[in-house]
Amino acid sequence: MNKRIRTQVLVVGGGATGASVLWDLSLRGIKAVLVERKDMNSGASGANHGLLHSGARYVAGDAHAAAECREESEILKRTAARYVEYTGGLFVAVKGDDERYISDFKHFCSKVNISADELTPAQARELEPSLSGDIIAAYRVPDASIDPFGLSLSMMTQSASTGAEIFFQSRIRSFVVKNGRIVSTTVENSATGETLDIEADVVVNASGAWAAEVAGLAGVSLPMTYSKGTLLVTAERVARHVVNRLRPPSDADIIVPGGTVSIVGTTSVRIDHPDETMPTVHETDRIIEESRVLMPRLQTERYIRAYSGVRPLAGVSGNQGDRCISRGFALLDHGCDGVSNLVTITGGKLTTCRLMAEKTTDLVCGHLGISAECRTRTTPLADLSQCGWTTPGASASNWLRKKAPKDLILCECEMISTDIVDELSQSLEENDGQVSLVSLGQRSRLGKGPCQGAFCVFRVTGHLYRNRFLKGKNGLTQMKAFAESRFKGIRTVLMGPSLAQAELQEAFQCGLFNLEQQ
Amino acid sequence: MSVQPDLSCDLFVIGNGLAGMSTAVFAANRGLKVCQIGAGQPLVFHSGLFDFITTWPVQEKTNWDDPWKALNKVKLSNRKHPYSHHNPEDIGNAFDEIAAFLSSEGLPHGIRSGKNSRLVTSIGTVKSSYMIPFSMLSAIPALEQKWPTLIVDIKGLREFSAEQIRETLKTTWPTLSTATVDPAFSSQKGEKTAEHLARALDLEQNRRHLADAIRPHLKGHKAVGLPPILGIQFPSASVSDLESKLGVAVFEIPCLPPAAPGVRLKEAFERGLDKKGVVRPGNVRMNRITPEHDGAFSIDLSSDFMIRTIKAKGIVLATGRFMGNGLVADGKKIRESVFGIPVIQPESRSAWYNRHFFDRRGHAINRAGIETDPFQRPVDEYGYSLYSRLFAAGSILAHQDWTREKSGSGIALASAYHAVLSYMELETGISRRYDIHAACTA
Ligand SMILES: Cc1cc2nc3c(=O)[nH]c(=O)nc-3n(C[C@H](O)[C@H](O)[C@H](O)COP(=O)(O)OP(=O)(O)OC[C@H]3O[C@@H](n4cnc5c(N)ncnc54)[C@H](O)[C@@H]3O)c2cc1C
Numbered sequence: 017m018n019k020r021i022r023t024q025v026l027v028v029g030g031g032a033t034g035a036s037v038l039w040d041l042s043l044r045g046i047k048a049v050l051v052e053r054k055d056m057n058s059g060a061s062g063a064n065h066g067l068l069h070s071g072a073r074y075v076a077g078d079a080h081a082a083a084e085c086r087e088e089s090e091i092l093k094r095t096a097a098r099y100v101e102y103t104g105g106l107f108v109a110v111k112g113d114d115e116r117y118i119s120d121f122k123h124f125c126s127k128v129n130i131s132a133d134e135l136t137p138a139q140a141r142e143l144e145p146s147l148s149g150d151i152i153a154a155y156r157v158p159d160a161s162i163d164p165f166g167l168s169l170s171m172m173t174q175s176a177s178t179g180a181e182i183f184f185q186s187r188i189r190s191f192v193v194k195n196g197r198i199v200s201t202t203v204e205n206s207a208t209g210e211t212l213d214i215e216a217d218v219v220v221n222a223s224g225a226w227a228a229e230v231a232g233l234a235g236v237s238l239p240m241t242y243s244k245g246t247l248l249v250t251a252e253r254v255a256r257h258v259v260n261r262l263r264p265p266s267d268a269d270i271i272v273p274g275g276t277v278s279i280v281g282t283t284s285v286r287i288d289h290p291d292e293t294m295p296t297v298h299e300t301d302r303i304i305e306e307s308r309v310l311m312p313r314l315q316t317e318r319y320i321r322a323y324s325g326v327r328p329l330a331g332v333s334g335n336q337g338d339r340c341i342s343r344g345f346a347l348l349d350h351g352c353d354g355v356s357n358l359v360t361i362t363g364g365k366l367t368t369c370r371l372m373a374e375k376t377t378d379l380v381c382g383h384l385g386i387s388a389e390c391r392t393r394t395t396p397l398a399d400l401s402q403c404g405w406t407t408p409g410a411s412a413s414n415w416l417r418k419k420a421p422k423d424l425i426l427c428e429c430e431m432i433s434t435d436i437v438d439e440l441s442q443s444l445e446e447n448d449g450q451v452s453l454v455s456l457g458q459r460s461r462l463g464k465g466p467c468q469g470a471f472c473v474f475r476v477t478g479h480l481y482r483n484r485f486l487k488g489k490n491g492l493t494q495m496k497a498f499a500e501s502r503f504k505g506i507r508t509v510l511m512g513p514s515l516a517q518a519e520l521q522e523a524f525q526c527g528l529f530n531l532e533q534q
Numbered sequence: 535m536s537v538q539p540d541l542s543c544d545l546f547v548i549g550n551g552l553a554g555m556s557t558a559v560f561a562a563n564r565g566l567k568v569c570q571i572g573a574g575q576p577l578v579f580h581s582g583l584f585d586f587i588t589t590w591p592v593q594e595k596t597n598w599d600d601p602w603k604a605l606n607k608v609k610l611s612n613r614k615h616p617y618s619h620h621n622p623e624d625i626g627n628a629f630d631e632i633a634a635f636l637s638s639e640g641l642p643h644g645i646r647s648g649k650n651s652r653l654v655t656s657i658g659t660v661k662s663s664y665m666i667p668f669s670m671l672s673a674i675p676a677l678e679q680k681w682p683t684l685i686v687d688i689k690g691l692r693e694f695s696a697e698q699i700r701e702t703l704k705t706t707w708p709t710l711s712t713a714t715v716d717p718a719f720s721s722q723k724g725e726k727t728a729e730h731l732a733r734a735l736d737l738e739q740n741r742r743h744l745a746d747a748i749r750p751h752l753k754g755h756k757a758v759g760l761p762p763i764l765g766i767q768f769p770s771a772s773v774s775d776l777e778s779k780l781g782v783a784v785f786e787i788p789c790l791p792p793a794a795p796g797v798r799l800k801e802a803f804e805r806g807l808d809k810k811g812v813v814r815p816g817n818v819r820m821n822r823i824t825p826e827h828d829g830a831f832s833i834d835l836s837s838d839f840m841i842r843t844i845k846a847k848g849i850v851l852a853t854g855r856f857m858g859n860g861l862v863a864d865g866k867k868i869r870e871s872v873f874g875i876p877v878i879q880p881e882s883r884s885a886w887y888n889r890h891f892f893d894r895r896g897h898a899i900n901r902a903g904i905e906t907d908p909f910q911r912p913v914d915e916y917g918y919s920l921y922s923r924l925f926a927a928g929s930i931l932a933h934q935d936w937t938r939e940k941s942g943s944g945i946a947l948a949s950a951y952h953a954v955l956s957y958m959e960l961e962t963g964i965s966r967r968y969d970i971h972a973a974c975t976a
Contacts, residue, residue, distance in 0.1 A: 296884075297883050298884070424690065424692060425725060426692060477698065478657075478695030486698075486701070488701055489702050491698055492657070499891050500890060507889070510887065511883065512863065512865070515861075518856075519856045522891075522937045524791075525891075527936065527937035528661070529657050530655070530661050532595075533595050533597075
C-alpha cells in the first residue's frame, strides 16, 4: 500500500501562484499540502523578467489589467518589501516610434491612476546615461523589480512553519475520480520513485503552463496555447531604472535591473509544448538587435546567460497576437466539467500572484463551506535570511556583514561562503529535498557570476563532500548536471570575451578532469 | 620614453603558453637568436600533466593506453589533424627535449615505457596522461595496485577535498582513507592557496611541520597523497624529503588550476630561457608587424617607457585560442587576432556549440582555428602559405579538439618542434634529418 496523507486542500505547482495560494490558505487557517514536480520556481516563476509592473505597460491595451497591476504592485511593495527593489521605471520612445501612442500614453495612465511624469529627453538621459541619443519622449512611472525566488521561498517557508506540507520532486501521476469528485491523488517522487496518495477536499491546479496536462489527468480538457519568451542577462547592471520602450508591447522592449545585473527581453514565439524552453541563437540576436535601439551599449555588452519561460494562454488566441490576450488570469471551477472539487488558476503575472491566490482561495473556501477573510493584503512576509542569497550581489553584503573567522569564500564572483552553502544544504535536507548543485543554484547565485561556475562548482562540490552532504560518485553526476544546466543558459550568448570563459571551463571539466567520460 | 636600438633575431615568438615557451626552447637549443613576447601567465593554468593523446575517436570515447597507436589512428582518419603533419620520431624527440630542459631546471618528469599512465585527479576521476611530473609519479603504481593510501586535506585549501576523492573511488579503491591537517607553518587563517602553501614548503623546516602533522594519521599506509603543494622551486627534492620523513611513498594529486604545478612550469621555463639568452621584454605592446621584401619581419614594440623595433627572420605565432586572445569573435565570425589569418570555422554561430555541453562529438567551435601547410605555415583560403617565414604552433591550430582528445600539451610540443625545424630547413636549405642529432647533443 502507498503511503497516505489527508489534508483539506492540495495545491499542485510550486511557482509563485502555488506558493501564494498556499500562503493565503495558511493565513486563513486551512490545512494544505503543496506538490511540485521539480523544484521551487522551476517553471515561469523562475524564468521571467522580474518586473513588478506598475501597470503602465498595459494602459493602452488592457485598462483592467493595468489597474490590477497598479494595485497589486502597491501591495507587494509593502508586504514583500524585502524582495522588491524600488527602482522606478522609465518609458522612452525613440525616433520613428508611433507618435499617437506617445501622445496618448499620459492620458491612458491617468485614467487608471498610474502616475506618469513627463521628462525631457535630456532629463531621461541624466537619469540613465546609457539611453540612446535618439530619444524623443520619456515618462517616469512607479515600476519596480522583484526577486521571484525570495518571494516564493519566503511564502513557502512561512506556510510550512504553520503546518503546511511541501513536497518537491513530486509529480502528479493520477487522480482517482469517483462520482464527479477527486477522492485521491497519487504523486510520484522522481528521485526515489516512491509514490504517495493524498486525500484532499479540494485540489487547486496551479501548474501554470502545465495546467492542461494536470487537468487532463482528471479527465478535464482545457484548451491552451503556449508562448515562449527568452531573456538575456547582462554581466553588469546597465541601468538603475526599469526601462520600457514606449510603444505597444513588442519584442525586446524592457530592461529590468536585478541586483548587480540587468535582464533584457523578451521575445514571443508560439510553441507546441511547455517543456520546450531552450533559448536559441536567433532569439538572442533578435533581442540584442531590438534592445540596442533603446540603449546602444547593449550591442557590445557582455551577456552571461539566456533563459526562456513559457506563458500559458488559456483559450485560443485570436488574430491579434499572443501578447494581446495573455496577461489576464484564468480561474476555472471545473464543477461544470464534471469534477466538482478541482479548481484551476493559470496565466496572469508574477505581479498579480497575490490577487490570483485571493480569488482562488475565496473559491476554495466556498467549496469547503468556510468563511475566512483573506489576510495577504496586509500581512507582511518575513525576512528569512536564507531567501536573500538569490538576489544578485546580496550574498556579498550579507557575508561582509557577518563574516565569521571560519567562513571560507567558495565563490568569489558572488561571495558565496561555506556557511551559506551549509545553511542552504541543511535546510534542503530538512525539507526532505536532496542536496544537489542544481538545487543550491536555485537558492543562491551559485554559478551565476562572471566565471559561470568555472571555479566555484569544484570548490562547492568538494565542500559538500567534506561535510558529508554528498556521497559516492554522486558529486560527478551533480557536477555534470550543473554544468549542463548552466550551459543551456550560456550557449546562445557565447561570443566575444565570454568565449574565453567557456574555453577555460571546458579545459577544466573535460581536458583535466575527464568529466565528459564519466 | 626612450627609443631603444633595433634588435635583430632569428625567430620572434608570439605567445608565452606551452607552445610559445617550447618554441623558444627548441630554437635556443639550436643556436637561434630568439625574442619572445606574451601576455598574462597562461602556464599557471597548466595542470602539470603533459597529455599526448588518449582519446580517439572522440565521439566513441575510445581511450588508448598506447598513444602511439592512437596517433596512427589519428593520421589514418583525420589527415588535417595537426598531428598528421608530424612523424612519430619528431614527436618523441620533442617530448624528450622538453623533459631534458625541465629536468635541468629542477623539474624532472617521467614517461612510463612510452605509454599513457593513469592517475587520480582531485575530483576523484581517473585521468590518463603521458609525461608526468616527478612529484606525481608514485600516484601511478598507487592506483594500479590499490596501495593503502592516506589522502591528506589541508585546512582552508578549497580546491581539494580528500573526502571527495575517497567517496568517489571507494568501490574501486577501498583502501583509501583521509585526514585533515592544519600544519603549524601556515600562519594564514581562512582561505589558503596552493601556491602560497607550495612556496612555504620549499623550506625544510615547514616540511618537518607538515610531516609532524601527517604522521599521527599513518596506520599501515603505503603512500600519502597530497594536493600539489610540495614546493615551487624544488618539488622533486621536497617529495623525496617528505618521503624519508614519513617512511612511505608521497605523491601529489593534480587539482584545479591555477596551482603550484603550473607556477613551477612557468618559473622553470622563464629561468631556463633567460639562461639561454632568449630576449623576453616584459609588458610590451606589439603595435605593428611589417613584412619585408626578403621574407623577414619588422616588429614595432612599445611599453610605457620605450619603443623598439625588432627585425626577425621568422615569426612563430603561438597565441592560443580565445583564452590567449589568439582567436577573437564577435556574434558572427571568428578572427585570428594578429595577422588576420583566415580561420577555419562553422558557417554561423548557431553551429558553434551543440545543445548539450557534454555532447560526445565535442563542439564545432573547438575545431576552428588556422590551417597550415606541411611546414607548419598558416595558409590562405587556397592553401598557400601566407608568408614564407610565418609559422603557427599550439592550440590555435584547426582540426583538433584537445580537451576531448587529451592532446593539448602534445600538440603544443610537436607543432613548436616542427615549426622550429621547418624554419631551419627553409633558412639553411639543409633537410632536417641531418641536424636533429647535432642539436640534441648541443
Ligand atoms: C518570459 C516571461 C517573462 C515574464 N515576465 C514577467 C514580469 O516581468 N513580471 C510579471 O509580473 N510577470 C512576468 N511573467 C509572468 C510570470 O512569470 C508568471 O505569470 C508566473 O510566474 C506564473 O506562476 P505560476 O506559479 O502560475 O506558474 P509556474 O511558475 O510555471 O509554476 C507552475 C509549476 O507547476 C509545476 N508542475 C507542472 N506540472 C506538474 C505536475 N504534474 N505535478 C506537480 N507539479 C507540476 C511546474 O514544475 C511549475 O513549477 C513572465 C512570464 C514569462 C514567460
